[in-house]
Amino acid sequence: MLLSVSDLAVARGGVTVLEGMTFGVAAGQALILRGPNGAGKTTLLRTLAGLQPAVAGAVSVPPEAMAYAAHADGIKAVLTVAENLEFWAAVHGTRGIGAALEAMDLVGLRNRRGAHLSAGQKRRLGLARLLVTGRPVWLLDEPTVSLDVASVALFAGVVRGHLAGGGAALIATHVDLGLGEAVVLDLSAFKARAAAGTGAFDEAFG
Known part of the structure; x- marks a missing residue:
């Protein structure tokens, strides 16, 4: 695995929004993150990127990957x-x-x-x-925003080339990039109990 996540919990604004996440992404694999606005897609990606600390759990990835x-x-x-x-x-x-x-x-x-x-x-x-x-590991947060149809197709080809070369990608997107065997991870299944009833956040902060 290029990236392994074990029992990860992440927070936004001091409130735990996702917990109990365990998954891995192998070379050549794309993982598509799905969930409604405020589900925690951005928060998860920021945590994996090291821009904010995890509440709990572990992330294993090669240095500077x-x-x-x-x-x-x-x-x-x-x-x-x-x-x-x-x-x-x-x-x-x-x-x-x-x-x-x-x-x-x-x-x-x-x-x-x-x-x-x-x-x-x-x-x-x-x-x-x-x-x-x-x-080798790309973390992509709604990468197709502002792109026209032709540019979306262009970028999808870039991602496919990256995967074919042994790279991996975690992508928060609602757009079908035609990545074939990509695995879909629905973050709704990991909603933290502490986040229940707090209301939806705009995904730019989620």
């Missing part, structure tokens, strides 16, 4: 598309951005500054960062 794509695109407005990718490649100690530019159809935009990109173009650039991290 995970790349997290959140709601924000992480684009530096003053840098060009190419400069943004070069920056992230340097952060992760990798080289070469050509494959990422081609994969997300950004070659023609390589010299355009981030401030001058449309919402969909910014999203494609934000997702292209995954390809320069060199990391």
